[in-house]
Amino acid sequence: MSVLLGIDIGGTAVKIGLVDETGRILLSETRSVSFDGYKTPIMTTVTALAGELLDKSSEKPVGIGVSATGQIDVHTGTVIGVGAHFGNWLGSEIAEILGNAFHLPVTVINDANAAALGEQCYGRAKGKDNALVVTIGTGVGGGIIENGRLIQGQRGIGGEIGHYIIDFDGEPCPCGNRGCFERYGSTGALVRRFTGDPALLAELGIPAGEVNGKVIFDHLSQPAVQAAVDHWIDCISFGIVGLVHIFNPEIVLIGGGISREEERFIRPLREKILSRAMEQFAKDLVVEAAALGNNAGLLGACAYFRQMHENF
Structure with missing residues (x-):
């Protein structure tokens, strides 16, 4: 072997x-x-x-x-x-x-395209011909499987979903555009919401240097935190619904550390996506956490090598 x-x-x-x-x-x-x-x-x-x-x-x-x-x-x-x-x-x-x-x-x-391939070959997208894998972290990454093959585009850089624009008059993005999906739907965006509000951090007793996704979710019992997280999940759902309407996947997988939060993140995100997508796009659509965690990129990289070198 x-x-x-x-x-x-x-x-x-x-x-x-x-x-x-x-x-x-x-x-x-x-x-x-x-x-x-x-x-x-x-x-x-x-x-x-x-x-x-x-x-x-x-x-x-x-x-x-x-x-x-x-x-x-x-x-x-x-x-x-x-x-x-x-x-x-x-x-x-x-x-x-x-x-x-x-x-x-x-x-x-x-790496995001690799994660999609990893899930297709070894994870929850195995056996699926049309899958959308979205990684939520400091930014937003993604990979799109259509008719069994990874969408790569002319140079292999297709699937850059973090920089598709969901608000043409929105926040400036380091990529040079405004209103990119990851400026609203990344864990980094959620953290900025809190670090940009010193009064809220003081009220919650959280030092600015200690804010991360886990700390925020640990304070969900606070109404202001729950409201901010709900709005953040709304932003993610709107971005994903747009992608669902473009690619018509049979499964949407959510990766990144925050995807371990089944009840407090995946479940409400699933409900929002399925309720907002047009009826025939939502029909039989599965929305789940990705399965491979930190191994997705590693395994996907190897899967890609084997696709490109079928004799190995």
């Missing part, structure tokens, strides 16, 4: 693992890529950790599948766009660097 080296590169950490054909992770390691404020190039950290992992294992991979944050040109394995400013990530030639270091074939795909 062939084994792949899977690599999932995020803005703060990289996860690397050896993955077999069934999606079983045989060995894995995680390391910060921002430990010194990105003075050390991300790919230097990634390459070093990959070498250490391979030295620990008797398994020899036949290839490398990479999931990476940013807009990835899948033809060259290069970072051609970033939604956040960290390090010198833009322009990183991921495939070339790893190919030269380990003398193995390499594929590279955006």
Whole structure:
């Protein structure tokens, strides 16, 4: 059975693992890529950790599948766009660097698209031909499976749902536009709602530096917090309903750490989506939390490699 080296590169950490054909992770390691404020190039950290992992294992991979944050040109394995400013990530030639270091074939795909493939091959979208996977975190990412295949577009950067515009006169976005979905529907947007209101934080007794999604949900018994979270879930539901009307999926999967909140997040989000989508789009539509958690990108990266190299 062939084994792949899977690599999932995020803005703060990289996860690397050896993955077999069934999606079983045989060995894995995680390391910060921002430990010194990105003075050390991300790919230097990634390459070093990959070498250490391979030295620990008797398994020899036949290839490398990479999931990476940013807009990835899948033809060259290069970072051609970033939604956040960290390090010198833009322009990183991921495939070339790893190919030269380990003398193995390499594929590279955006992390949200990888998560969608991971769910299709090993998670809750398995057996589904039309699926929408939405990751809710600092931003909003997504992957779209249509008729069994991942939508990638001309250069492999399709599915950038965090930057489709839901309010043309809305908040400025670091991408240069206004009113992008992730400015309203990300966990980052929810956190900004609270850090931008010092009086509310003082009333709740929460230091500004400690605000995150978990802390906010821990205070849901407070009416002001519940109202803010309800509005945030409204924003997410409107964005997803628009996507449902475009792609007509059979399943919508929600990823990100907040997706573990079944009763307080997934259930109300599901109800709002199903009540707002047009009748025939909502019919038989399933809305669930994604299944693979932090392993989605790693597994999806390996699934993409196998799609591109069917002989492996």
